[in-house]
Amino acid sequence: MELRDIEIFLTLAEELHFGRTAERLHLSQARVSQSIKQQERRIGGALFERTSRNVQLTPLGQRLRDRLGAGYREIMAAVDEAVATTRGQIGTLTLGAMAVDHHQIAPVLDLFRQRHPRCEVRIREILPTDPFSALRAGRVDIALAWLPVDEPDLTVGPNLHTESMVLAVSPGHPLAGRDQVTMEDLGDHPVVWADGPIPDYMWRAHTPAVTPAGRPIPRGLGVATLEEALTAISGGTVVSPVGVHAAATRSRHDIAFLPLADGPVLQYVPVWRTAAETTLVRAFAQAAADA
Known part of the structure; x- marks a missing residue:
């Protein structure tokens, strides 16, 4: 099997779409299809299940992907390192x-x-x-993302920095006059929730679903950005943990940031x-x- 055919197979195994695979590799869709058919004839079994609606790996294809993927990455790493040695990182x-x-x-x-x-x-x-x-x-x-990250297609690198949390509230909110608050206080006040494709397990590291005593933390308005969150918080109906670094750059008269004694620490x-x-x-x- 040629290296290019391995690349085509692994890319299709990731994309599960002939058109996107061809686009990524700057090939025609016919070339991608021809390569896969040749590989299947050589192996003697189907690597993909194809319908008019989707493409899926067969069990045979999954095993081949797992075995080839590691070897392909090692080959390309060796080539990249050889190039870097002679040319420098460019x-x-x-x-x-x-x-x-x-x-x-x-x-x-x-x-x-x-x-x-x-x-x-x-x-x-x-x-x-x-x-x-x-x-x-x-x-x-x-x-750059906070832990945990448990995605099968992604690799996680070493620790970069940590960030503690404060609680963002409106100046008129019942919690606003306190010197500090605790996560248990969130059981009595709705929090903003993530209106986006972030995995639930990651968002729970930022804003838990329950208090330390096990009480549900009520969900309020869904937001997609920090600015949307602060606008919602300024209305007084919701609160939210916010990273201290982000809070330090967003001083505004309609938001108070309170120390969160036992809040999450993001890594x-x-x-x-x-x-x-x-x-x-x-x-x-x-x-x-x-x-």
Whole structure:
């Protein structure tokens, strides 16, 4: 099996769509289909189940994907490292960051740029309620997200920074006059919830579903961005935990930020698509570990 055919198979196994596979690899759809048919004839069994509506891996295809994927990544890593050794790290690395996260990882960015001065680093904003869409669409190479991340197609890198939480309330809210609040207080006040594709298990790390005593925390308005959340909070009907770094950049007269004594502590990590790992991605992960 040629390396290009392996690449076609693995890309189709990820996309499960002939058109998107062809577009990603800059091939015709007929070339993709021909390659898969040739592989199936050589192996003697179907790798994909095809209908007019969808494409799915067969059990045989799943096993082949698992075995080939690791080997293919090793081959490409070896080639990338050989090129990097002779040419130096050249290219663009695009990071997806939430709000002011890139300020918190300045030592990592400085070390990476020092080691790879010919590489351009770009920062694009990603939403807390949608941490992975830009990553999976290829608009960013690495997303900075808080733990836990339990996605089968993504690799999690080393710790970058941590962020404690404060509680955002309106100045007229019953909690506003307190010196500090606790997570148990949230059992009596609706919180904003994430109106986006963030996995539920990730959002619960930010805003738990129950108090420490097990009381349900009522859900109020759904929001997609931090600004939407603050606007809703300013109306007085909802509250929300907010990261201290984000709160520090959003001083406004209609929002009070209260210390949250036992609030969550978010741990941020770099996350990337396993199938799209490059030398630059690995270099950034190494800089994160070293910094």
